[in-house]
Amino acid sequence: MFAFAKIWGNETLLRYLKKTVQTQTTSHAYLLVGKYGCGKKMIADAFCRYLHCENLGVEACGVCTSCRLFDAGNHPDVIYITTEKKSIGVEEIREQILETVGLLPYSFPKKIYVIPNAHTLTPQAQNALLKTLEEPPQYALFILLAESTEPLFQTVLSRSIVLQLPPLPDDLVAEYLQKNLLATADTAKTFAIYAQGSIGMALELLQDESFAALRDFVLEKIRQLPKMSLGDALLLAKEFENYKNDLRFLDMIELWYRDVLVAKSTKNPNHLIQQEYQADIFAATGVSTANLIACAEAVQLAKKQLSQNGNFRLTMEVMLMNIKENTKS
Numbered sequence: 001m002f003a004f005a006k007i008w009g010n011e012t013l014l015r016y017l018k019k020t021v022q023t024q025t026t027s028h029a030y031l032l033v034g035k036y037g038c039g040k041k042m043i044a045d046a047f048c049r050y051l052h053c054e055n056l057g058v059e060a061c062g063v064c065t066s067c068r069l070f071d072a073g074n075h076p077d078v079i080y081i082t083t084e085k086k087s088i089g090v091e092e093i094r095e096q097i098l099e100t101v102g103l104l105p106y107s108f109p110k111k112i113y114v115i116p117n118a119h120t121l122t123p124q125a126q127n128a129l130l131k132t133l134e135e136p137p138q139y140a141l142f143i144l145l146a147e148s149t150e151p152l153f154q155t156v157l158s159r160s161i162v163l164q165l166p167p168l169p170d171d172l173v174a175e176y177l178q179k180n181l182l183a184t185a186d187t188a189k190t191f192a193i194y195a196q197g198s199i200g201m202a203l204e205l206l207q208d209e210s211f212a213a214l215r216d217f218v219l220e221k222i223r224q225l226p227k228m229s230l231g232d233a234l235l236l237a238k239e240f241e242n243y244k245n246d247l248r249f250l251d252m253i254e255l256w257y258r259d260v261l262v263a264k265s266t267k268n269p270n271h272l273i274q275q276e277y278q279a280d281i282f283a284a285t286g287v288s289t290a291n292l293i294a295c296a297e298a299v300q301l302a303k304k305q306l307s308q309n310g311n312f313r314l315t316m317e318v319m320l321m322n323i324k325e326n327t328k329s
């Protein structure tokens, strides 16, 4: 539990954090930045435990007083900031940090404050925190975890060592799912792609029934599209507006055409990512390779346009018309 060895990927970052402890060169503030579910909290936990361990080795020892307190969730000198709200406000900063940061640590050399979801700190909360970040007591250490640096003041960023956690390679996420959840190779591969480099996200998707339902719905519509009337296709564009804020349905469509192309060119079902749709995928190979590539490109173009704030409904209409045109029999 909470060991560096349990964390997948990010080797360079972990080596760096360990080294700062070993050489006693830790900074007073770190900001870990990475997308949802990428392991920020796990890294912060391992770092806190290592920082406080009384018998430092390659890992924290797991048996000293500090390690035992930490593992029991009772470490007096590691404080996790919590909130019931969607953002962390000035009250939380005042009550949970400012009122206690002046008091010496209970029994260990450092007093660590971990701020999860630091990207939700309100401007007032950031202002309240700023002075302490600028002139912290020598025993204080802050670890901020954020999905993005954008909402944070430049002054907050410049007071912290900013460490980016890049997305993990799909293969690594898939391997994790296979080893830890005994997912089949195909399922692991599919969900690794949807999770875009985040193990936490992959775990969530695997357990999320609405995700599976969305995929069934979207792929069924895409299969029907070639035979749909023009009016129904336009209605579908309207229906997709329900997923405006969750563009994973576009990844689903793109992955579908990837599999149809693979099925067409290799004739080998083992190469498909979405094995569960095998029969449907092979049934869709009746159109030319060039047309299938055009379909995949239509999805990519739609994604690009939406990322540039293109009109959603219009983008969907164009994409669906394009796919329809390229898959008509």
Ligand SMILES: [Zn+2]
Binding pocket: 052, 053, 054, 055, 060, 061, 062, 063, 064, 065, 066, 067, 068
């Ligand atoms: Zn220890």
